[in-house]
Amino acid sequence: MTEKFYITTPIYYVNGAPHIGHAYTSIAADVMARFKRLDGYDVFFLTGTDEHGQKVEQAAAAAGVDPQTFTDGISADFRAMSDAMGVSYDDWMRTTQERHKMSCAELWKRIEANGDIYLGHYEGWYAVRDEAFYDEGELTVRPDGSRVAPSGAPVEWVKEPSYFFKLSAWQDRLLAFYQENPDFIAPSSRRNEVTSFVKGGLLDLSISRTTFNWGIPVPGAPGHVMYVWLDALNNYVTACGFPDEAAPRWGFWPADVHFVGKDIIRFHAVYWPAFLMAAGLPVPKRVTSNGWWLMDGEKMSKSLGNVVEPRKLAEIFGLDQIRYFLLREKPFGADGSLSHQAIISRINVDLANDLGNLAQRTLSLVARNCGGVLPARGAVTADDTTLQVAADGLLALVRGHVDRQTFHDGLEEIWKVIRAANGYIDRQAPWALNKTDKVRMGSVLRVLVDTIRVVATLLQPVMPDSMARMLDQLGVPADGRGFAELGVPLVDGQALPPPQGVFPRYVEPAA
Numbered sequence: 001m002t003e004k005f006y007i008t009t010p011i012y013y014v015n016g017a018p019h020i021g022h023a024y025t026s027i028a029a030d031v032m033a034r035f036k037r038l039d040g041y042d043v044f045f046l047t048g049t050d051e052h053g054q055k056v057e058q059a060a061a062a063a064g065v066d067p068q069t070f071t072d073g074i075s076a077d078f079r080a081m082s083d084a085m086g087v088s089y090d091d092w093m094r095t096t097q098e099r100h101k102m103s104c105a106e107l108w109k110r111i112e113a114n115g116d117i118y119l120g121h122y123e124g125w126y127a128v129r130d131e132a133f134y135d136e137g138e139l140t141v142r143p144d145g146s147r148v149a150p151s152g153a154p155v156e157w158v159k160e161p162s163y164f165f166k167l168s169a170w171q172d173r174l175l176a177f178y179q180e181n182p183d184f185i186a187p188s189s190r191r192n193e194v195t196s197f198v199k200g201g202l203l204d205l206s207i208s209r210t211t212f213n214w215g216i217p218v219p220g221a222p223g224h225v226m227y228v229w230l231d232a233l234n235n236y237v238t239a240c241g242f243p244d245e246a247a248p249r250w251g252f253w254p255a256d257v258h259f260v261g262k263d264i265i266r267f268h269a270v271y272w273p274a275f276l277m278a279a280g281l282p283v284p285k286r287v288t289s290n291g292w293w294l295m296d297g298e299k300m301s302k303s304l305g306n307v308v309e310p311r312k313l314a315e316i317f318g319l320d321q322i323r324y325f326l327l328r329e330k331p332f333g334a335d336g337s338l339s340h341q342a343i344i345s346r347i348n349v350d351l352a353n354d355l356g357n358l359a360q361r362t363l364s365l366v367a368r369n370c371g372g373v374l375p376a377r378g379a380v381t382a383d384d385t386t387l388q389v390a391a392d393g394l395l396a397l398v399r400g401h402v403d404r405q406t407f408h409d410g411l412e413e414i415w416k417v418i419r420a421a422n423g424y425i426d427r428q429a430p431w432a433l434n435k436t437d438k439v440r441m442g443s444v445l446r447v448l449v450d451t452i453r454v455v456a457t458l459l460q461p462v463m464p465d466s467m468a469r470m471l472d473q474l475g476v477p478a479d480g481r482g483f484a485e486l487g488v489p490l491v492d493g494q495a496l497p498p499p500q501g502v503f504p505r506y507v508e509p510a511a
């Protein structure tokens with residue numbers, strides 16, 4: 001039976017339009033989902049929108065629309081953005097769907113039946129922007145006396161009856177769990193951060209609100225709606241059919257990887273496993289967190305007017321070019337700066353010069369000097385073998401990087417082979433062999449075609465459309481592009497379509 005693999009993105013708040021930060025987490029998760037599919041897994045890839053809570057309720061009120069109509073519109077826009085960015089999700093979760101309300105009510109009941117929920121009174125700080133509670137000690141007092149959360153979000157004093165989750169009781173079990181599962185939180189800097197947060201002691205968590213009503217009702221407690229993070233996190237099991245364990249997708253739980261931003265690691269690595277353990281459900285295998293994209297070195301914000309619209313970037317530079325840039329430019333877990341200059345340089349150097357030229361030079365020589373048919377290999381030289389060995393070893397290397405979400409290192413491994421192939425073509429000079437040794441020329445071109453095929457096959461998850469075109473030109477059958485088929489040789493003598501450049505240089509339009 002095919003092994004199941006479940007990947008999720010965060011579900012996005014529908015309080016405003018999607019931006020490049022949202023697209024980034026989704027594209028990274030998409031790359032892993034596509035990679036796993038090509039590697040033979042039965043993948044379930046989930047994304048969607050987080051539609052309840054005070055922040056969304058306030059945004060709807062500011063827009064003068066009822067919350068459901070408001071969320072319908074923004075959720076549809078997030079979905080259109082995900083489609084436009086090539087995010088190949090299998091299900092689009094919306095937390096206002098009936099299936100989710102039912103699932104949350106059941107989760108609540110199970111935690112309650114376990115004795116982990118009690119009624120109390122919450123009095124403390126709350127940041128609507130983060131939808132998070134903060135202790136006094138975490139806040140910064142501004143000169144005007146106002147307080148802000150570590151994220152910079154303003155906080156307000158909240159005083160209301162509330163149900164609590166006995167998070168404090170889970171401290172030791174969480175620490176034991178992190179210790180037994182060293183790969184649960186990535187990167188390791190985040191694991192250390194989470195571990196020391198939990199070691200510092202956990203307070204019980206307020207999990208219901210009474211001062212507004214845009215949320216999922218607490219079962220049997222009129223006036224209480226669930227804390228939006230309990231509702232939101234639970235989307236990951238709703239999508240598997242919870243509480244119906246006979247549902248077709250139940251077999252995907254527990255998730256293999258939750259992709260999240262570094263801002264929401266605590267919710268996923270502390271609260272979520274505690275809720276699940278309390279409900280008697282298996283916990284996810286890994287939570288991997290991405291760093292932030294800064295715009296020309298500055299944090300993106302509506303007030304600075306530097307928020308980047310992902311669809312606009314794809315329109316200007318090309319979708320695959322942007323997907324490649326986002327994965328290649330910075331380590332996944334680290335912060336990085338987005339600038340037009342950096343994008344242009346990746347397009348013109350990595351894509352146009354290194355990869356595009358390699359394919360174009362090779363394929364135009366095949367078209368011109370081999371009658372447009374795939375040449376066969378002749379006697380093997382040491383130079384051929386070196387390149388061949390590097391190409392053969394690539395899948396295992398890249399797979400390791402995708403499994404660890406070190407995407408930029410995986411791409412660097414692929415580019416090492418591309419650069420080696422460029423060195424090989426220069427040394428072997430097949431254009432010169434055309435006059436002296438046609439058999440050797442054919443052999444050199446075939447080594448190159450086989451190498452480019454490996455590269456293009458492994459790059460499909462990052463640049464699906466461009467690599468489909470490149471594989472077409474290499475004569476790789478459409479149903480033979482999975483990783484297992486890399487072992488099936490291309491047919492000698494098959495006719496190849498006329499070559500066409502896949503990566504044009506980006507030339508700045510005249511101002």
Ligand code: MSP
Nearest residue numbers: 010011012013021022025050232233260261292293
């Ligand atoms: N709704 C919650 C998540 C609930 S998951 C059960 C939420 N939504 S969000 O819309 O505010 O942000 C979601 C994610 O978008 C962040 O965690 C992060 O992954 C991504 N990003 C938002 N801005 C970003 C950048 N500037 N750069 C990189 N990623 C960022 O939090």
